[in-house]
Amino acid sequence: MEVVLANFEHLEEISKLFDHYRMFYNQSSDLESARAFLKDRLQKMDSTVFVAYDRDRMAGFTQLYPSFSSVSMKRIWILNDLFVEEAYRKQGVAKLLMSAAENFARETGAIRIILSTQVSNLAAQSLYESLGYIQSKDFYHYAYQLLRK
Template sequence: MKVFLADTDHLESLSILFDKYRVFYGQLSDIEAAKEFLKERFKHNGSVVFVAQDNGEIIGFTQLYPSFSSVSMKRVWILNDLYVKESYRRQKVATLLIHAAQEYAKQSGAVRIVLATHISNTTAQKLYESQGYIKDVEFYHYALRLQ
């Protein structure tokens, strides 16, 4: 098994997993839209995607979006997406993906990685906490839906 930075050569396989990730969060399946979304991220360097591959098959991914901290005047990465194919779960694939993201963030000079997960997703919460992520108790996070 190996983890590496994805590019447009991985778009077909990655789109299928990305679609499954969206379905997990209650969205309708739309592989073509998933492919177009990812293609735009690659085209404009709007995100960084790491994939896990086993025997030539992409089995998981994590996607980081760039941001900045005005206070520290440094890069921040938003770990927005993490997904592992069901048949590969509980095999440390997610941990490998997180480690790749963390190493990338360190090399880019980032001050931190931030992420959010659904309150009911206790499996993800346990994973993140096992990797040293701390639940924020200093700030409330707000969102404004525009559609």
């Protein structure tokens, strides 16, 4: 298994995985929009995507978005997406992707990586906790929905 930084050469394969990721979260399949969304991220360089390959087959990806801590005046990376194809789950692919994200964050001088997951996603929670991520007890996280379905 190899983890690499994604670029335009990976767009078609990542788009398919991204579409599967969205369907995992109960969204309708929309490969064309997934491709357009990821193409826009790559063109604007406003996210960083790592992909895991098993020989010539893409097994999973993670996507990070940059942010900053005003208090510490340091970079933060938001690990917004992590997905592994079902056939590759429980084989260490997610850990490899998380390790790539951590190495990248360290290389870019970040103070931390933050992430969130659904309350019902116990597998993800178990993974994150096994890697040393701690559920925040100091802050409540709120969201204001601008677009309504």
